[in-house]
Amino acid sequence: MVVTDGTHFSKQASQFDLHAYLAARQEKVEAALDRSLPIIYPEQIYEAMRYSLLAGGKRLRPILCLATCELAGGTIEMAMPTACALEMIHTMSLIHDDLPAMDDDDYRRGKLTNHKIFGEAVAILAGDGLLAYAFEHIAVETQAVPADRLMKVIARLGRAVGAAGLVGGQVVDLHCEGVCDVKMETLNFIHAHKTAALLEASVVSGAILAGASDTDIQKLTRYSQAIGLAFQIVDDVLDITSTQEELGKSVGKDLRAQKATYPSFWGIDESKKQAQQLVEQAKSEVSGYGDRALPLMAIADFITARTH
Amino acid sequence: MVVTDGTHFSKQASQFDLHAYLAARQEKVEAALDRSLPIIYPEQIYEAMRYSLLAGGKRLRPILCLATCELAGGTIEMAMPTACALEMIHTMSLIHDDLPAMDDDDYRRGKLTNHKIFGEAVAILAGDGLLAYAFEHIAVETQAVPADRLMKVIARLGRAVGAAGLVGGQVVDLHCEGVCDVKMETLNFIHAHKTAALLEASVVSGAILAGASDTDIQKLTRYSQAIGLAFQIVDDVLDITSTQEELGKSVGKDLRAQKATYPSFWGIDESKKQAQQLVEQAKSEVSGYGDRALPLMAIADFITARTH
Numbered sequence: 306m307v308v309t310d311g312t313h314f315s316k317q318a319s320q321f322d323l324h325a326y327l328a329a330r331q332e333k334v335e336a337a338l339d340r341s342l343p344i345i346y347p348e349q350i351y352e353a354m355r356y357s358l359l360a361g362g363k364r365l366r367p368i369l370c371l372a373t374c375e376l377a378g379g380t381i382e383m384a385m386p387t388a389c390a391l392e393m394i395h396t397m398s399l400i401h402d403d404l405p406a407m408d409d410d411d412y413r414r415g416k417l418t419n420h421k422i423f424g425e426a427v428a429i430l431a432g433d434g435l436l437a438y439a440f441e442h443i444a445v446e447t448q449a450v451p452a453d454r455l456m457k458v459i460a461r462l463g464r465a466v467g468a469a470g471l472v473g474g475q476v477v478d479l480h481c482e483g484v485c486d487v488k489m490e491t492l493n494f495i496h497a498h499k500t501a502a503l504l505e506a507s508v509v510s511g512a513i514l515a516g517a518s519d520t521d522i523q524k525l526t527r528y529s530q531a532i533g534l535a536f537q538i539v540d541d542v543l544d545i546t547s548t549q550e551e552l553g554k555s556v557g558k559d560l561r562a563q564k565a566t567y568p569s570f571w572g573i574d575e576s577k578k579q580a581q582q583l584v585e586q587a588k589s590e591v592s593g594y595g596d597r598a599l600p601l602m603a604i605a606d607f608i609t610a611r612t613h
Numbered sequence: 614m615v616v617t618d619g620t621h622f623s624k625q626a627s628q629f630d631l632h633a634y635l636a637a638r639q640e641k642v643e644a645a646l647d648r649s650l651p652i653i654y655p656e657q658i659y660e661a662m663r664y665s666l667l668a669g670g671k672r673l674r675p676i677l678c679l680a681t682c683e684l685a686g687g688t689i690e691m692a693m694p695t696a697c698a699l700e701m702i703h704t705m706s707l708i709h710d711d712l713p714a715m716d717d718d719d720y721r722r723g724k725l726t727n728h729k730i731f732g733e734a735v736a737i738l739a740g741d742g743l744l745a746y747a748f749e750h751i752a753v754e755t756q757a758v759p760a761d762r763l764m765k766v767i768a769r770l771g772r773a774v775g776a777a778g779l780v781g782g783q784v785v786d787l788h789c790e791g792v793c794d795v796k797m798e799t800l801n802f803i804h805a806h807k808t809a810a811l812l813e814a815s816v817v818s819g820a821i822l823a824g825a826s827d828t829d830i831q832k833l834t835r836y837s838q839a840i841g842l843a844f845q846i847v848d849d850v851l852d853i854t855s856t857q858e859e860l861g862k863s864v865g866k867d868l869r870a871q872k873a874t875y876p877s878f879w880g881i882d883e884s885k886k887q888a889q890q891l892v893e894q895a896k897s898e899v900s901g902y903g904d905r906a907l908p909l910m911a912i913a914d915f916i917t918a919r920t921h
Contacts, residue, residue: 347776347781347784347785347788349784349788350776350780350781350784351776354776397741401737401738401741404734404737406732406733406734406737407734407737424714425714426712426714426715426787427784427787429709429712429714429715429737430709430780430783430784432741433705433709433740433741433744433774433775433779433780434775434776434780434781436741436744436745437744437770437771437772437774437775437778437780438771438775438776439771440748440767440770440771441767441768441770441771441772441775442771443767444764444765444767444768444771445768451760452759452760452761452763452764453760455760455764456752456760456763456764457752459748459749459751459752459767460749460752460753462745462748462749463745463746463747463748463749463750463752464745464749466741466745467741467742467745467746467749468655468658468659468662468742468746470745471741472658472738472741472742472745473655473658473742475738476655476657476658476735476738477655479734479735480655480657
């Protein structure tokens, strides 16, 4: 079954083909990302930025942004520059997290990490370049959206990646490595900031671009927080249960590093159960939107069902 | 002599007290920077960001932004969040440039560099946090400026720091280290991107915030490009002629690293002469604004006169 834009909203939940939906959206996002960053002089920095930006991945953040923009009555075109910016920010955080001074990872998405190919200096700069470009891209490329909405989106994205978001989560995470008595509230802080903050920004920014009401934004915020935490719990479980081939990155790393994870508190079965509850909670937040929420409902289910 | 806001514009060029002007503006900028970034949990990342952001420095970029906003009919208040953002971006570039993987510097502004105090991981994250916060700060804190002007400012700043600006300049600079036959055009590229791009964004963003005309913005752009290059030439000269105490950072480093510099092409005397010509050119661009341009005229002169 091939799903074309616009038609999927009229289908029943049971008929909604998430696989086809995600594949179609992923293709659009890949094309937009590819166009967003042509290679000019000095070529190496653009090659380094593109190497990680176009290294595949689920494109979950851009797809969420496009989906909530449509849900709130906007178009894919209105949200695409922001969707691309979200992926640039996410990629920047991966490049910097993988550096020797941080998590020191050699593989990411089944490929050598950025610094293994381009060296540490260029990898640091590629991250900086992607972060700066994300904001420029939104400001320059967004069409048919009032500037005051764009300012709200920029504020949200800045917050999601800075010390009140990704960066703050990563700092606490680094401090906890090898520490045996990490508390549950610390683990929650780490993931609320490292993972959930940018997912929340992805979901909410699409709605802001479309001019959604405060009530809608609050519902979508709760949806995103629930799927954000569920996503991290499943990630922790997959680190234990997956093979490197399935996951495309080093596995069992959390265990070896004695990292606090949800399975280390709850065990694997209870972790899966908690993730499932969060997904149900997320779906109940958006169930009132009917067919318009089918993509968000299916994406929530997909989080617990995924194996990589 | 004490210069208070507003009064200095009525003075003759010969009477304009740049020292007092800079001191008064610096004090305002320091206070705004201090307020911009309170320390909350996780404290260490905010401490690391503040350590470098509040480590002194001339605050030339914020002061230029405030000056052109006033020149174009705006107020200090309109420009202050952008002025602070410019210093956050500048600070981020210094923190990352000083990293072991980059220039590997131990001292900056007379103090130990960020990674020498907080470690490499936190230093990388502090830079990321400052860069993200710069955009958030403009979007959240700017008052009484239409959102479409703010979008233009965000686009300019993003460009000035990304691969088309600072990051691109630093990549080329890294490649030229230890290379003996660096061409003059490559050296110009490095400095147009590493130094001049952010100075240009500083000058132009103030004018955009005030709603300046395209003609004014073009004049100010040429002013900023001239002082940007002059600034770098003087920096290169000072690296040779200053003592570490005067400069507050390691000196003679360019020579030891066999870095291409303007004095290595022209010698010290010719470099000083070229810088002086650029300063005259910069001043001629803004001479038509009369007394309103006194701060910009004096700042241009200050660049060649400075000893640190």
